[in-house]
Amino acid sequence: MLPRGRPRALGAAALLLVLILIGFFLFGGDLECERREQGGPGSFRCSLTPRVPPDGDLPADHGGCNRSDCVPLRPLPPKCELLHVAMVCAGHNTSRDVITLVKSMLFFRKNPLHLHLVTDAVARNILETLFHTWMVPAVRVSFYDAEELKPQVSWIPNKHYSGLYGLMKLVLPGALPPALARVIVLDTDVTFASDIAELWALFAYFSDEQVIGLVENQSDWYLGNLWRNHRPWPALGRGFNTGVILLRLDRLRQAGWEQMWKLTATQELLTLPATSLADQVWGSLLGGGGQAQGQGEMAVSAQDIFNAIIKRHPGLVLPLPCIWNVQLSDHTLAERCYSEAADLKVIHWNSPKKLRVKNKHVEFFRNLHLTFLEYNGNLLRRELFGCPSPPPPEAEQLQRALAHLSEEDTCLEFRQQQLTVHRVHITFLPHEPPPPRPHDVTLVAQLSMDRLQMLEALCRHWPGPMSLALYLTDAEAQQFLHFVEASAVLSARQDVAYHVVYREGSLYPINQLRNVAMAQALTPYVFLSDIDLLPSYSLYDYLRASIEQLELGSGRKAALVVPAFETLHYHFSFPNSKAELLALLDAGSLYTFRSHEWPQGYAPTDYARWREAQAPYRVQWAADYEPYVVVPRDCPRYDPRFVGFGWNKVAHIVELDAQTHLS
């Protein structure tokens, strides 16, 4: 290597010579290659300094070093250089996609990362909580409000409201901090199969004029010969795919990017006769890679605009090797790329069918994607050696607390579990917040995988909002997702919020789970229940009526006790009324809750009085009491130090009772 102080001229001269000698064997898009004699001990290498492909002369094959006798060497940015990545993310499902993408990125990365996330309120809420609890070293996250950027793109015709988010890629040079000179922009449906630093390193190959690095489209969509009557937007050849973009923000700003793209969009796209635009809709939505189906009103995507600009100014683009955006759509030509390449870098699920797309090698790509869907994200909390990056203050505190624990402590396992900060993914599935109603109640509970089959029954018994914390591994979270999708009962409910708390440690963090579910309840009252408890069919209505009747809302500190019963039978038909319930009790098919093992836990409920009662009555707290209660949402949280079995609820009821005496 060249020592630090050495004049650069010497190394540069050597490389120049290599270039002269062998440069003429190379074609555009090739970065750096090596040829090796089969079996022989030596190696022959062909090398190339950054080279500008001639304006407009887009090579037919963007494979880079994808000939079989030629493998790419790996240039890398300096160790510890901070890499910037921008993504636009809106809604629940896209948030899940982003997390999988980030997992794949973190798995291979060796550099500190700064993620710039343009989000709607839903995605921000989810991702802020996630990254805060994930505590990955050397990852910084900044959020940008998509709502604020909307006016800049909302004038562009778009079929779906969601199409607006796609257009926000265009305004990143203005939206990201002015000091930020370079950024990698990613669609949320890509998966990394290599170190993102290798992609970042391609910035070095930009000529002075180039501002955008893109991979060519791997379908003939923009060539216009895919379907009858199909006339695509203007583009250079197959056009470029915008799933993976290298942006020189500094140069874009200098070049007056905002004006440039707005002018091009107006002149090239919006002025076309309306009839010729009707066909564009689906093709554009499919990012140039999918099937054109149906007709609709006009819609223009960011990809269309990028391509129209590039057609006007071909010198702006640096074509990237195809392996950095292997596009998996139905009509993909990607096989030309990956079957020759030694290595795949990024795969792009750019069909609307996503993982259900059909192509010859989809199993292979699906496996790559599933790898990160199921990957235990806790394992990515690993530091970067030799890159000094102060951990977040919480992580540092935690490390110190953990270091203080004694290995001899018989409660070591408990103390470790108490200190564990679990990764939390709130509203894992699409969720509609309930409309504001003054006496509404959310059922709050927590569960793990083995209680999944309770969910359908619970939904049948409780027609109101629910906030449920699920203690799962990453792989189990995917199983849970499929479980909900396969259930008509569960899919029909938008008012059930599922919050995934990722498993870590050997003890069940019951109160941490309860607190997550409680914190996410959006109604003024919560019913602090258990997953094994099936509410009577009328309970939701009855509770709301009782809250109103008892005027709980008017500053009165009180908890409503819901009497609980249990059966020791596997098969049991649920009572429809208090009369039926009493009959079952008398027949010995039902018992008052835990009356065999833990009578003191429920004694103060006074079941004898309850039998006769026609209206709510007041009960007196006593030691060990742990009833199921309805309380205002802002009531005290559970003590998270209780992990595993025992006392977790008793302690909470003690505190609730103490609070009522304070009032």
Added chain:
Amino acid sequence: MLPRGRPRALGAAALLLVLILIGFFLFGGDLECERREQGGPGSFRCSLTPRVPPDGDLPADHGGCNRSDCVPLRPLPPKCELLHVAMVCAGHNTSRDVITLVKSMLFFRKNPLHLHLVTDAVARNILETLFHTWMVPAVRVSFYDAEELKPQVSWIPNKHYSGLYGLMKLVLPGALPPALARVIVLDTDVTFASDIAELWALFAYFSDEQVIGLVENQSDWYLGNLWRNHRPWPALGRGFNTGVILLRLDRLRQAGWEQMWKLTATQELLTLPATSLADQVWGSLLGGGGQAQGQGEMAVSAQDIFNAIIKRHPGLVLPLPCIWNVQLSDHTLAERCYSEAADLKVIHWNSPKKLRVKNKHVEFFRNLHLTFLEYNGNLLRRELFGCPSPPPPEAEQLQRALAHLSEEDTCLEFRQQQLTVHRVHITFLPHEPPPPRPHDVTLVAQLSMDRLQMLEALCRHWPGPMSLALYLTDAEAQQFLHFVEASAVLSARQDVAYHVVYREGSLYPINQLRNVAMAQALTPYVFLSDIDLLPSYSLYDYLRASIEQLELGSGRKAALVVPAFETLHYHFSFPNSKAELLALLDAGSLYTFRSHEWPQGYAPTDYARWREAQAPYRVQWAADYEPYVVVPRDCPRYDPRFVGFGWNKVAHIVELDAQTHLS
């Protein structure tokens, strides 16, 4: 790149010039480096053709390109070149380790692999079944019998029988096929964090004289200043670690390797005065990296012998960059390596404490290792694009059958599940086969994660051998392992064989699981039970006595029916005698099995007659009969096409009954 036909001289000349200009800045062990200007668009590269470190001149730092201003480029062998890897593997626990190692290797590999496994009978049985059912494309596995190699190394003093296996690395040049010229030899306690092809590519850097590539030891053990009275074996400096070895087998054979190592071992090690050897024992067993504890008889490891040879013939070794064998022992100096390196390639758990070793960054390394422990091995069944490698015939048949399925078929899910070939890891945990006894019975059952808590009770109720199939994900298999380790009852039993069948698909492959468990039973009889069924305490003895009494062994085709009962109560005290059982039946606490839902399934057992019976009696098969039976081990298998719920056992009993009529 250079085109195929081009004279090589031109490229070589260019590289030579680069070498002359900048070669003098390089130091031994550096392979190829690159320097990049921070933030600038260009790059400066220093390059080096394969270079022989001078004899005996071992560089102080084997870090290769591990300075912060210098990152390694990645040379690779030709695409699709077959890479050879050898490992020595004996016993149950090491087999698990090998699989994790192989998973990490397969995750990053892009080349076809040929694994050469020297195994004992136990490991061969496990790994043959595993690779056969894994069906990974472009992976070939050859087995070599460790028993046959033993005589070649058994004369070397060794403390443990297991130490002999470690010594077998020395005889690989003779044991592997004569046509095999190069091989990578791995300890089973390493984990890959990169593509093994990069390691293979280092063969290109061997000089004509070099035959072994090794990484230096990352502890001061061989320097002899770690403990008082500690005098290590002869070695060059810190010596070399033999966890990762590149072997030029062809040259070793030519050079008379067998004589060389035997002579060195005899002259350098075995002739040392016995007193000075006593201290070696632990250090040697710990691979030069662990703590010396205790004293014992003399033991010499392969590593000791390799180091003694290298001390005599330093020209034989090519020192490899430290990142190819990051050694994680208590006194490791590895931080010097990995904190500077841009990239870690292979980690080596060379402390006897393995993952429980303490060092500053062990969490980081543990996470890397856990990644592959928990990794879904099914996802590694991915083909290598552009490398034509015919899949195993079974895999091809399977592909064809799957392709024939119609998407419209309402039974699609069932048919897919029926065709699924599950990866099978037999005897996942250490297991002692039962001594041969003519009337012995193995309890056979299958379960998934949610029934784990049945195992302890089952062990208490059944003191005999068991063969259990567990349907688990890779991550669950690790949880299961911890579950057994944490249970005194389960850990104490060596006669329970656990066979992991890896999950794939949505339906429970009940009969495939039963067949796996049945095939692995080693006694002449099997009790075909269910995991939810608790045998009466005396059943094991009673069955063996009955088998003897009824002379089942003498060619008589008969099945013994074990009457079953059920309780609908969560809490239940198990009857100790038939009298107690009858009392519970009369009290309504027990029922005859499934008498509520499926009386015909057990009706032919004739429970009324059973009440009165004092001795076994004959029952008559009737439709839908599905009793629990004891049969000879070689009885018909279950029909694997039954997946999910229903008819799976009924069909088997039909076949058993039909077979008795044939006799």
